[in-house]
Amino acid sequence: MIDDGDKVPGWTGPLSDGTRLDLAVAGPLVLYFYPKDDTSGCTREAQDFTALAGEFAKAGVRVVGVSRDPMKKHEKFVEKYDLKVPLAADEDGALSDAFGTWTEKSMYGRKYMGMERSTFLIGKDGRVARSWRKVKVPGHAAEVLAAAKAL
Numbered sequence: 001m002i003d004d005g006d007k008v009p010g011w012t013g014p015l016s017d018g019t020r021l022d023l024a025v026a027g028p029l030v031l032y033f034y035p036k037d038d039t040s041g042c043t044r045e046a047q048d049f050t051a052l053a054g055e056f057a058k059a060g061v062r063v064v065g066v067s068r069d070p071m072k073k074h075e076k077f078v079e080k081y082d083l084k085v086p087l088a089a090d091e092d093g094a095l096s097d098a099f100g101t102w103t104e105k106s107m108y109g110r111k112y113m114g115m116e117r118s119t120f121l122i123g124k125d126g127r128v129a130r131s132w133r134k135v136k137v138p139g140h141a142a143e144v145l146a147a148a149k150a151l
Helices: 040-051 053-058 071-081 094-099 140-149
Strands: 012-014 020-022 029-033 062-067 087-089 102-107 110-115 118-122 128-132
Touching: 012 087, 029 040, 029 094, 029 140, 040 053, 040 062, 040 071, 040 140, 053 062, 053 140, 071 087, 118 140, 128 140
Parallel strands: 029 062, 062 087
Antiparallel strands: 012 020, 029 118, 102 110, 118 128
16 A cells, blocks of 8 residues: 555556556656546546646646546546546556555445545655545545645
């Protein structure tokens, strides 16, 4: 599991906007992990980051969402909601495993594995400047933006 101050793992992969993400040279970057495309909380989070995309760009910080959904599903999600932040498909789970966001969850007494909503602010040096675990969506994107501006 990645903690504040840790170097991010090496990972390269395609994004929904046709570009590629190389974590080794990506900073400054906001990497937010979310459970599933086109669900209420995940849609709200993506829309909140989209609404602030211009402010993140002004701060020189790229924003990328990550889930285990396939790229085709990401592309439909982006198009449906006109999202301005690219999404990475972590289908094999390598990225979410490295960041410790694929965790055991429990609902109505049933245990299962799923994505923990988490966000990581990565500095130019490739280290985690700040992390948020078990994120609650309302106000989160604005809080991350404030931290990104302070980098």
